[in-house]
Amino acid sequence: MEYDKDVQEAVQLVYSTAFSPPEHKLLYYFILNSVNPKATALYVIQRASGGPGLQLNQNVDLEIGLLLADWKELVGRFRSPPELSASTKLLAWTRDGGRCCITKKSRVWWDMLGWTQMLVLKLVPSQLVQGLDDEAHSSLRETLAVFLTEPSLQRLIRCLDVESNHNGQINNLWTLGKSAATAFMNGQIYLEPEWNASDDSDNSSPQISYYMLRNTLPPPFPILTNDKGLLIYSDADVTLSTMSPQTMSLPSVFLFGVHARFCNSLRRLQVQDQILRGWPESSMRHKIFTVPREIVNRVPFSLRKVWLCFPKAIRTVAYRLLLYLGLKMYGRPLAWVQRVPFGLYIKHGLGNSVTDGEGPALDLIEKHTKVSAPRLIEVLNNSDHTYLVMTRLPGVPLDTAIHFMSYPERTQLAADLHNFICQLRSIPNPNTTAICSANGGPVFDYRLPGGVKSAGPFQSEEDFNTYIETAACLKTATHDLSHQIYFTHADLNMNNILISAGKLSGIVDFGCAGFYPEYWEYTKGVYVNFGPDSAWLDILSQSFSKSYLEELKAERKLWEVTPPW
The missing domain is CATH 3.30.200 (Phosphorylase Kinase; domain 1)
Structure with missing residues (x-):
């Protein structure tokens, strides 16, 4: 995904500050999940410079730190337990039929300890906007207005200022089981309206609303099952309905949207809490x-x-x-x-x-x-x-663990991977062919062209290049260079690297392993990387003592014909 240049500049500015990975992510999502990312990015740049048109001041960490503190305060307000009267809870519980709106489960009759209890939650806690007009909280109000825009903030204040109106309150309530409620409050799940759903700005009161359930990164994702015992996955349909739209209106589409914008930041706040508690393995x-x-x-x-x-x-x-x-x-x-x-x-x-x-x-x-x-x-x-x-090796995939690793832990991981790669490269080739599997047979690799994904063995790198260059126009000067041939894992990605207590515990899945040109380990690691997050690419680059950027450019040209999906 290509971002606006101001957004890119603001994100680079954020990552230049001396904060922890989850704090960088909090600021990243403050920009990216805002209603107007470009305007938010310009605000961040302006704040770091000390004013409009000025150069970045020397206290960037201080200024961005103040913004981070305000954002943490606002995100943390979503964790506030709802203060609801019994009559208001009953109204929402009645509208939802006493069932969880997501799983459609209800409390079982024999549950005396409350394991299957239904909870009535607010979509957006009223505490989010409390005290924003006070002089002491002026920076909080400014931060929230930047994130939502001033018109949306004014609308939010009107939506939440309905304490004396039960029907207005019920617009901000829904019923969830305990597991779903915990996931919702922590930002692990959110609802996304169907493409044709009204944003209820016209005060309409539909009888049925359709949504899709979404999970928020990073994993692990919450395990939810429906009333039939089947797992509920991301993208599952969620239908909300009411028997009386006028007296018991459905939850607000607008308020669901506000919650969704905060979800990534809520999840990162939870990640930071887990980091402070330490690795479970320790x-x-x-x-x-x-x-x-x-x-x-x-x-x-x-x-x-x-x-x-x-x-x-x-x-x-x-x-x-x-x-x-x-x-x-x-x-x-x-x-x-x-x-x-x-x-x-x-x-x-x-x-x-x-x-x-x-x-x-x-x-x-x-x-x-x-x-x-x-x-x-x-x-x-x-x-x-x-x-x-x-x-079996201990640990969890780096794909999950990386979100909980500090920058020093990531640096150490790169050093450990470098050591592992050097050891693998020291393995002698017992076969007579240059590029082959460990037993001298054909190499197997998802990167190879064609549907079989198996080819060779090859007597030389030149023969190998001839095979992977599916068209003459795709060949570059880099393919004429000679490289060392080393034993290679050939599928080094975050799912195949295991982490225990923040440290490398092992590498798995050697199904593609064999003897390849030296750049293959690096370019294959990039080949399977998706999304804008560069954390893995930074670790991968540090794991090699030599740069393979020219080889990567040549490979990217070939990937247009053999994409990783």
Whole structure:
């Protein structure tokens, strides 16, 4: 997505300040989620310069810090518990049929402890605009007016100033179950109206309104189930209705929109709170429960040679049983990869679900490096089905953990990745071909042109270039350069890098691994990066001692023909 130059300048200014990652994100979303991002960006630039037309002053951190403090105060007001009378709660509860507006669940009759209790919440707390006319809160009012624009702020004040009018209050209320209420208050979910929905500026009172449920980054996302026990995902339809639009009007589309604009900032405020509490893996309680589990998980690897002496039929039955138990215990995020008991993972299936080179790649890593990677138990081929059994590494994907990592932790991660990459590059090629999989066969890579995604092996880099250059017009001078050929993970992205307690705990998924030109590791890491956030690209660039920007330019030209989607 291309942003206005003033917006880009303001974002760069924000990231130049000495704040933490979640604080930078709070300011980033203050600009991007505002009603008029360009006007908000100009306000940020002007405030940092000390006035219109002036140069950036030396106290940028101080000025932006004051803005950040005001924004945190406003966002934090969304967490204020609603103060509602019993009659007002009853009115909203009655309109919504005593059910959660999202899940459509109601409180079960046997629940005496309130586990399935329904809560009546405000879409936008009235505390958001309280005291804004006081001189002491003038900066808060200015900040909110910049974010919403003055007309929208005036409208918001009118919407929330209805304490004596029950029908006006109910416009700002809805009923949610506990899990949905927590997610809504923390900004993890919000509702987006259908494209043809009225913004209720004409004081219309529809009987039915249609919305879509949206999740806010970063994960993990809230786990919500409907009244039939099915998971509710982002983009799910949410229908709100009322039997009496005149006396019990539906929640305001405008107020849902105001809440949605605050959601990203609310989520980042929650992230900052979690960072202050520390990594869960660092707690003594976590360590106490982890030690016995780690001891049990080491058993399969230590008995690997003994286990492989058992007949193939017995091992096959055992793997099928483990797959069944794993599905029941852990679910199945991916059809071909399953977490199973005893600290193992099983990659299984037909065709390219298990590439021929992944098992040999894990063997090479274990033999030649100290890289924290899965240890291979075995690759078992049974007729047309393959089971690749390997150990499980601790940690969560960087895709989730990066949002909770400090800048020093990110710098250390880049250094650790650099060390891992250097170790991988030290692995000698035992094969006669230059560019090939770990066992000397064809390389498998989603980046390759065509539908098969498998090609080679190639005797030289020149042969490899000839294959990936699908048209003469796509060739650049960079393709004529000679590069070193190294052992490469070839799918180094945030989903395949595991983090534990803010530190690198391992790299997984060596299905594409093999011997490639030296730039391939870097360009493939960029290939699968989506979105405007540059955090991963910054870490990736720091992980290499050499720049591959020219190779990246050449690759980008080829990606126009072989895009990553």
